[in-house]
Amino acid sequence: MQEPLAFRMRPQKIEEIIGQKHLIGEGNVLRKCLAAKRIFSMIFYGPPGTGKTTLAMVLANELELPYRLFNAVTGNKKELEQIFAEARLYPGLILIVDEVHRLNKDKQDLLLPHVENGNITLIGATTSNPLHAINPAIRSRCHLFEVKALSQTDIEEALCKALQSPKGLNNEITIEEDALHIISRHSNGDIRYALNILEICAIASDGCISKALVEQFSQIPNMSMDSDGDGYYDVLSGFQKSIRGSDVDAALYYLGIMIEANDMDSIERRLLVTAYEDIGLGNPAAVARCVQAIDAAKRVGFPEGRIPLAMAIIDLCLSPKSKSAESAIDAAMSVLRHTSYKVPDYLRFTPVNMKEEDQYDYNRSDIWNQIQYLPDALKDIQFYHPQMNSSYEKVLAQNLEKLRKVKRSSNLAALKKKR
Template identity: 55%
Template sequence: MYTTLAHNMRPTTIREILGQEHLVSKGALLLKMVETKRPFSTIFYGPPGCGKTTLATCLANDLGIPYKIFNASTGNKKEMDIIIEQAKVSDGLFVIIDEVHRLNKDKQDHLLPHIENGLLVIAGCTTANPFHSINPAIRSRCHILEVKPLEVNNIIKGLTNSLTSPRGLNNLYKADDEVLEKIANYSGGDIRYAYNCLEVCSITATNNTITMDDVIKSNLQANSQFDKDEDQYYDTLSGLQKSIRGSDVNGAMYYFAKLIDAGDMESLERRLVTTAYEDIGLANPNACMRTVTAFQAAKVIGFPEARIPIASAIIDLCLSPKSKSGEIAIDSALQTLRTHPLPAPRYLRLTPVGLEEDEKYQYDRPELWEYIQYLPDPIANQQFYVPWLTSSYEKALAQNYERLLKHGRTNNIKALNNQKKKA
């Protein structure tokens, strides 16, 4: 049966693993686990193609214990029961659980006592951050280890090995150094993708030599696509927002370019409109409105043309002055509310009871409104809004705010009404 180069080059022992020095180098945790023959349950998390399942398989091989692979997305309870029975017969079993974050509650409850008593040692593999996506009951019984994307030099090393390895291309082909570097850069840290690219290029190669012409003929594409449910997607959205906050227009354009492939305009709109009001806010309110308008246009025309109005909005937000005063003000008010859940003063209520006419809020006296105390008495002098003087617009707001604070406010509505009448 034909098997792919990526499959054939899969490591079988810890010492064959590329990269991941923090886990498999001398003195590192997994190597110590093998040396001491003391396995414990783990969760490996990281992006696709970085070697999570391979690492788990190598660990089982080096420990010399039988293992089974269970896919949490497609596996059912019956398969799980078979694994548990096998574990009882063999006095323990190493179980590699792919997509471990997709284990439903029933499956988790079924596994928990067997993980707890040591009958099953699991190695869960996931592209999702386990601190967000995995049930705390499972998480608390496992040691969480990050598996990092492979660096370019690791991937070049893997490709070079594959050219000569009997399990790989077995010296049937040669490749220029620039070809291997190009493929490694295309791979985005995914070694499987790199092996697949090299294998495709070998099909078009002449004279058993893979050249840059073969890379061009093979129509290779950079591996920038990712599932919008994966951490990498949300990390990219986070990179976009932080680039805007840091006024790095080039960083923002790069992360936006990555997100275009996902085609998820709804998440992009939600993140960018939030960013506009959270990070730019009162420093440039018009930029906030232009962001909303840009997405109205983007939804009418759709991708790929939608990239144009969205890019303009991102550039606008990046290079605008920044102010988080709006977000900070409401967060401060919420914090005070949790410790001081107070009713509105009687004179502000919709239908105040027991007040004389001149003690009530006067709807026809706008000249009085800015002298009235609106906060409840116990927090009457609380200030939630602190201006950010990063733009002429908010500086103007701050000047008016200072004027209002200077003349103060009162809860003596009767005196205020009568005083202003005499004046």
């Protein structure tokens, strides 16, 4: 059985690697490591199909060092122990760990001493952000290097090499220029995805890969929306920040990605949070309309659900913004996390041994706005600060200004004497 094209085209030497000039270009860090014939434990992180594992293997080959591959998900402790035994014979053995962020604690406990004393040189590969996903004990022993998504030009260079190489299609297949551009655009920087599309199109072609053929096998661009990876969170982040920044076109773009992924749950959660957090009191009516739009979208489902969602996005993007509610509750919670304050006795649900004139009076609505509700230590603190971005919150601010001019008191007996 013939190996896949992407596997056959995997680079063996540093000069064969496409892209990643920030790491392997002349004068850059990994090129200098090769020149000095030194290698350190490191973690490569970046999107799928960008050559993280390949880069690790090429470094080992260039330095003529033995290496072993280990998958953090499927590999077991017995395999690790065999590798450690081999490392005693070959100090500095390179261990390339795919999905390194998934190493469980048992495997980490086995691995760490060998990395610490240099018997093993660890090169990890992950699609996750190592600052969030990698255990600090592993991370502190490794250098972190980002492996970036390839550009469309890089992808086209890789495709042309695959078409010409004896290891690839050996000049037996040609491709139309438009077809080449479509594959490179749809691959989203993932060289493995691009080569897989090229291979299936080559099999289906009559010797020339046409634009129509590529469109048949690559109808939807490759999108980074794996819910376990950083691409997923990057899309959500771009979505919320676009709404916050009032960029309606960008927000619709990110919404489209989530719709293509059929991810209604993420759309609902992120849209609700964004509406209340970023628009908030700037336009409460738009927030309410957003809730209604989400309900409508869930009722009709996709593809029709995209319409009410798009309406909500446009509404929120072009609405006045106010984060005053979020800022207010965060300020209040910041205070209570540092010190605990007792609720004033007259506000307690069942006050004990308190004179009637000192108790809260449910029938005296005329004095409610004069009572001090905060503990004495916080009586003058202000958590809510209006943002004057909308006529609605300006009205709230005017009301607040009047209320704050009232001198509040904890002496309920004295307040009750006022008429």
